Amino acid sequence: MKSPLPEGDYRRIFPRFQGDNFLKNLEKVELLKDLAKAKGHTPAQLAIAWVNAQGDQIMPLISMSSRSRLTENIEAMLIRFSPDEMESLNQHFSHGAIIGNTFLRR
Numbered sequence: 001m002k003s004p005l006p007e008g009d010y011r012r013i014f015p016r017f018q019g020d021n022f023l024k025n026l027e028k029v030e031l032l033k034d035l036a037k038a039k040g041h042t043p044a045q046l047a048i049a050w051v052n053a054q055g056d057q058i059m060p061l062i063s064m065s066s067r068s069r070l071t072e073n074i075e076a077m078l079i080r081f082s083p084d085e086m087e088s089l090n091q092h093f094s095h096g097a098i099i100g101n102t103f104l105r106r
Contacts (some may be wrong), residue, residue, distance in 0.1 A: 001029055016100035024099050028092055035089075041079060045072060049079035050089050 001030040003022055016025060029043070036043045049059035063071050081089065091097075 001026065014100065014102050016098065016102050018100065021100035028098065031074060031088075031092055035085065039079070041076070042072065044069075045076035045079060046089075048073060048076035049081070050086075050093065052077055052079075053081055 003026055005017060005022075009054050015021055032043045032046055036046045039046065039051075048060045048062055051058065062076075064070065064073060
């Protein structure tokens with residue numbers, strides 16, 4: 001994901017993808033991409049693994065754009081994080097850390 005979003009991209013209507021919100025949120029995406037690269041996985045795999053690591057009472061709900069992603073998504077369930085990695089992810093992606101909504105208020 002890069003700024004600016006292409007003309008006609010449906011996400012442009014949501015506050016999360018506008019102005020400074022979008023730029024600050026992209027900083028978080030870069031952090032996720034850097035950690036994923038260091039661990040030899042995709043950012044999507046790390047996001048799935050992080051949700052999976054939140055405890056036995058939480059499980060990731062995974063969808064995919066194509067069947068070819070199935071193996072990648074299953075492999076994400078095997079990724080483990082060090083305590084320092086979990087602390088960083090929990091801090092950067094805690095509730096409210098991503099700025100702006102992904103819905104419109106009426």
